[in-house]
Structure formats: C-alpha cells, structure tokens
Amino acid sequence: MPTIVFASPKGGAGKSTSAVVLSCELARSGVGVTIIDADPNRPVTKWGRLEGRPNSLTVVGDVTEASIIDEMETRAAQVPFVIVDLEGTASMTVAYAISRADLVIIPVQGSQLDASEAAKAIKLIRQQEKAFSRRIPYAVLFTRTSAVIKPRLLRHIREELQGADVPIFSAQMHEREAFRAIFSFGGTIDTLRPSQVSNLPAAISNARAFAAEVVGMLRHDANGAAA
Template structure:
C-alpha cells in the first residue's frame, strides 16, 4: 500500500482534481484505490455522490474524515493506493496526514505568487522527512510565464515532477458528473495528460522506494 498526501496551504491549486485524476488512473489500471477527504469543502465526497452506479470508477472508495485519529486510520485501509486530500489551514489534520503518508505531492499553479505562497507547505513537508515533489497544475505550455515558473521551481529545495498537468475544460465537465477525463473523455488531450503525469508520479514513487 502507498499513501500519498496532496497538500498546500495555498487554496485553489487543484488538489482535489489531481487526487481524483490520479485515483481514476490507478483504478483503471486494476489497482484498488481509496480517497481520504479531509478538506472541509468535501469536494471528493461530492464527486462520489454525483457518480452513476454503473460508473467505471464506482469501486473507488471515498472517506470523509474530520479528526486526526481518522487520518491515522488510513494505515488500516486495504487499498493499493490511498490518496489523502488535505485542507489548506488545519495544521493538526495536515500534520496527521504527513505522519501517515509515504510521499507528499504539492500542487502549485504556474505563477510566482503561487510558488511563494506554497513555500511554507514545502518547508513543512521537507521537515517531515517524507519524499516531497512539486506537481505543477493548470500549466499552459508554450507560454513564457509557465517556462519561467518551471525554471524557478528547479531552484527550490523540493523536487519538481517532470510532467505538469494542463488546463482543460474536460476536468470540470467530467468531475462535476462523478467521472474524470480518463473515463468521460478517454483518449482526449486531458486523458493523455493524466496518463503522462501518472507515469511520472509512478516513476518518482519507484525512485523514492529505491532510495529509501
């Protein structure tokens, strides 16, 4: 079992969208997946409630948690992958997620302000001693801003995932219906992007395992 926490004290960086996208990919590959929704907005729980009973993603379990002890209980789940979607400001919940996790993903949008606002989360993650990586989200390729931010991230203490998640209408359209682009728009640009990012995450997790 691998427990991966998505964290960033900066709100609106797309933690839940990334959590759902990665969960769907791993599930469609044949792995068992659980999502632990620790965010008060309960977006992952809402996603599950919108899902049709015959969805290909129906076997993804989503748990709503409010207490640090419930976060610690993630270790008792029997899934191949457990993804913890954290709030931005609840330090006790985030700390419990850090302690329970095997690896930490920090989504960040491609802007210098977002990178700066994410710095405290990176420091907290690195201080935990857990493998930590930036995952750039809503990246628009071939823009100077995106290139500049990707370059600046290379000089931060955390690693940067070699693939970035782009910005596609397929994300809100599918997630609002309890799906993801991998099921609703299979083979489309967003689906291919999820696969590329997922492969990069897999490679990173394998490297972390070999190093640790």
C-alpha cells in the same frame, strides 16, 4: 502500500482535481484505490456520490484531525494506493497527513504567490521529517498550465524551485475542461463523452503521463529506501 498526499496551503491550487484524476487513473485497471477526503468541505466525497466512480475506487469522508492517522494506516494496509486530499489551509490534519506520506504532491499554479505558498508546504514537510526522523519524498506539480504557451513567469518559478533543489514533476496538469467536468458529470475522464467536453484525448494522455510519473517516483523511492 503507498500513500500519496496532496498538500498546499494555497486554496484552489488544484489539489482535489489532481487527486481525483490521479486516483481514477490508478484505479482504471481495477487496482484498489482509496481516497481519503480530509477537506471539511468534502469536495471528493461529493464527486464520489455522482455516478461513474470506478468500482475499485473508494472514497472515505468523515475524517478528522483525531482520526486521520489511523485512517491512513488502516487503509494503506488494505489497498495498493491511498490518496489523501487536504484542505487549503495549515492545520494539524495537514501536518499529520504529511507525517505519514510516502509522497507529498504540492500543486502549484504559475503565479509567484503560489510559489511562495509551495515554499510553506515544503517547510512543513521538512519540519515533519525532523519530528518523525524519516524522509518524506515530495514534488511540485504545475497545474492549470497551458499546453501551448510557456509563460516567462512559470519558467522563472521553475528555475527558482530547481535552484532550491525542489523536485518538480515533468508532467503538468494542463488547464483542461475535462478535469473540471468530472466534478459536474461524475465519473472519470474515460467515462466523459467527446460531446461533453473539448479535447478529451489530450486530457486523457495528460492524466496518463502524470500517473505514470507518480508510479515511477514511488518505485524509485521504494528502491532507494531498500538500497
């Protein structure tokens, strides 16, 4: 079953946040999801210990460079979706996780610095493709963007990536209080109360659109592989 890896050597790009939001969205209807928290700082494990985690969502911490591949393979045989959250540096764990991914999501904030970090992640994916003689689908996800303002820099980065044939999600993870709040309150954006954060419905529809696009992309890749 598909394994989705969040990777970007840029710290704070939005990997853990987007990974948890996607996982909760996939688990919402009771579908089994396992998040492998491969970041030694264990941000997802800490979230998972709070109240409100969906019943069908399991968080696996305690993963090392030596165990990441076995963990990914074992979990993928057990549940429909495995999500891997990685640390924001280059490491063997990151390379191993990418080598086994069905989809690598590269979160990028709208700055030039982030875009060059994304280029590093893409280079690593291409190296792993060569090393393991397999295609590894990936796409860039813009994070912490404004739902209203479309800055020129972001447009420039998008055009640059498109020019280099880098796939980009149409959905963006907009800057939303709800996406931060789940790490304090626990649970999912569906268990937050409107009194706890502003504009909850917008965050919910944002998360739905992102998850739908991920599922569509996996389906498309699976069909492509079968053709």
